[in-house]
Amino acid sequence: MPESCEETVTLTGDLHARPAGALSVAAAKFAAAVRLAVQPAAEGASGAEGVREADAKSVLAVMQLGASSGQRVTVRAVGPDARDAVAAVIGVLADATKVGD
Amino acid sequence: MAAKVGIVLVSHSAPLAEGTAELAGQVGGEAVTIAAAGGTDDGRLGTSIGKVQRALILAETGAGVVILPDLGSSVLTVRTLLAEPEDLPGQVAVADAPFVEGAVAAAVTAAAGGDLKAVLDAAQEARHARKL
Numbered sequence: 001m002p003e004s005c006e007e008t009v010t011l012t013g014d015l016h017a018r019p020a021g022a023l024s025v026a027a028a029k030f031a032a033a034v035r036l037a038v039q040p041a042a043e044g045a046s047g048a049e050g051v052r053e054a055d056a057k058s059v060l061a062v063m064q065l066g067a068s069s070g071q072r073v074t075v076r077a078v079g080p081d082a083r084d085a086v087a088a089v090i091g092v093l094a095d096a097t098k099v100g101d
Numbered sequence: 102m103a104a105k106v107g108i109v110l111v112s113h114s115a116p117l118a119e120g121t122a123e124l125a126g127q128v129g130g131e132a133v134t135i136a137a138a139g140g141t142d143d144g145r146l147g148t149s150i151g152k153v154q155r156a157l158i159l160a161e162t163g164a165g166v167v168i169l170p171d172l173g174s175s176v177l178t179v180r181t182l183l184a185e186p187e188d189l190p191g192q193v194a195v196a197d198a199p200f201v202e203g204a205v206a207a208a209v210t211a212a213a214g215g216d217l218k219a220v221l222d223a224a225q226e227a228r229h230a231r232k233l
Contacts (some may be wrong), residue, residue, distance in 0.1 A: 021209050025173030028213030058223075059128060059209040060202055060230035 005082040015067040025055035032079025039072040105159025106211040112171040115140035129208030136160040143217035148178040165192035165217035
């Protein structure tokens with residue numbers, strides 16, 4: 001069974017091109033598959049239909065998510081270094097979205 | 102630290118190549134060498150084999166180089182160069198990819214330490230990326 005790990009944060013800034021780049025650079029250093037899931041902005045939006053997902057290692061897919069300040073993002077990794085991968089990506093999300101674009 | 106794959110951007114326009122290099126460098130971080138080869142030797146719109154050769158030498162730091170041509174004769178110029186592989190500074194791969202998206206995706210994968218094939222694949226996967 002490959003290790004899997006998941007953690008959720010609320011963005012404090014928009015996930016613009018530069019933070020998206022930093023996130024994908026961080027994610028791509030790990031063997032684990034890493035995905036981001038962005039919850040819809042509106043509280044109480046129904047079910048999973050508003051959730052958008054992307055491969056964290058693809059910067060273009062991450063940018064296409066258009067995740068913005070206040071949205072909740074779940075980082076999910078599966079693989080031998082899943083725990084470290086999630087920690088690294090959460091770290092980038094916490095840091096990089098503070099500096100704006 | 103291991104050498105990173107370099108990137109060469111070949112455009113008809115010097116400002117287009119330089120601006121795309123700047124943008125891809127900002128998104129990917131400073132760890133990757135992205136060399137611009139835009140315009141003719143006398144500063145007009147067009148391509149220059151000499152500029153591409155100089156950019157290749159700059160971008161080759163030991164892990165190979167991915168070249169992204171923009172349109173038409175940029176591709177021809179690159180093909181002309183690749184026809185003489187003994188003149189190349191190292192391993193070179195040409196990406197069939199959208200110019201801006203391909204450059205950004207390649208820069209990120211190169212910054213993360215991806216090898217020549219990984220960087221080439223990242224650039225070419227940009228063909229399928231939606232922006233809306």
